[in-house]
């Protein structure tokens with residue numbers, strides 16, 4: 001058989017991301033390409049910045065989308081803010097905290113770990129103690145919404161501790177942006193990164209980031225050059241702003257940015273608070289149904305993410321077999337457990353466009369029928 005065009009089925013994505021993308025966003029993706037320095041495209045990039053500021057709830061001038069997935073946004077924050085020899089407190093309560101540690105070490109800095117159980121939020125008092133033991137720490141890094149477990153940490157409380165200790169914050173908001181309250185300015189967060197394919201429900205491959213003026217000052221006062229040319233945000237800035245005359249840095253993923261523009265516009269039209277409310281409501285519906293089926297949640301109720309529901313796999317149930325049946329017979333994808341929860345839990349995502357009544361009903365029906373077999 002000669003290779004033919006790839007025609008994927010219509011899957012319903014209820015895992016840890018990518019999430020369902022609305023037809024409106026897919027349509028935007030297929031619009032005619034224009035040059036990346038075309039004045040019309042530059043105008044659209046300015047609108048993407050404005051819309052991102054709204055999503056992040058910030059007035060930060062430096063608010064853009066890195067042309068690469070969330071992991072690149074993560075790396076951009078670490079390599080720009082950290083210099084060799086710096087001390088960084090890294091909170092680890094799941095997979096992504098561990099990746100932060102990797103970033104710190106590879107940037108030549110020292111990572112001071114604050115560990116919490118998988119499924120628990122970060123404990124602020126432990127962070128306070130870490131600052132007391134290491135008063136020369138310059139940065140606090142933590143994951144707001146830990147997608148590997150479904151736990152939400154108190155970003156505002158953690159930020160306050162960092163401020164009290166004259167440290168900056170690096171915050172992973174990949175799964176939180178658009179799904180739960182995230183207030184960059186009010187909470188005074190410094191370097192925040194996200195991803196396009198979680199609660200923004202855009203295609204994967206873009207990473208919204210925002211830097212506070214304190215973060216920019218830290219970058220400008222560096223004694224060593226940023227080790228990554230591509231992620232050096234002072235160079236990227238000339239591409240995303242530069243008041244009319246932009247300098248070429250790299251070729252923006254033009255059509256993906258159309259899609260991000262459309263998904264952010266949809267978020268703006270719905271209203272951020274309404275989107276948070278919808279995620280919470282859909283989570284309640286899913287939770288009630290899952291509990292009726294006998295499922296237990298990994299995370300305590302008060303720190304549960306509405307958009308990522310981690311539940312223990314019932315005893316005697318074949319993890320892979322159930323997920324294969326859901327995929328093949330219902331076109332439904334749910335997430336497997338990750339890291340310490342591999343084989344033990346499923347992660348059911350209700351992110352962005354996937355946080356809808358139809359999806360909740362389908363997921364509950366599919367799980368009930370599949371488990372009965």
Ligand SMILES: *Cc1c(COP(=O)(O)O)cnc(C)c1O
Nearest residue numbers: 069070071096145147174175195
């Ligand atoms: C998905 C995710 C990432 C990585 O994003 P990619 O787009 O897969 O690179 C980082 N942090 C968290 C919390 C995530 O959920």
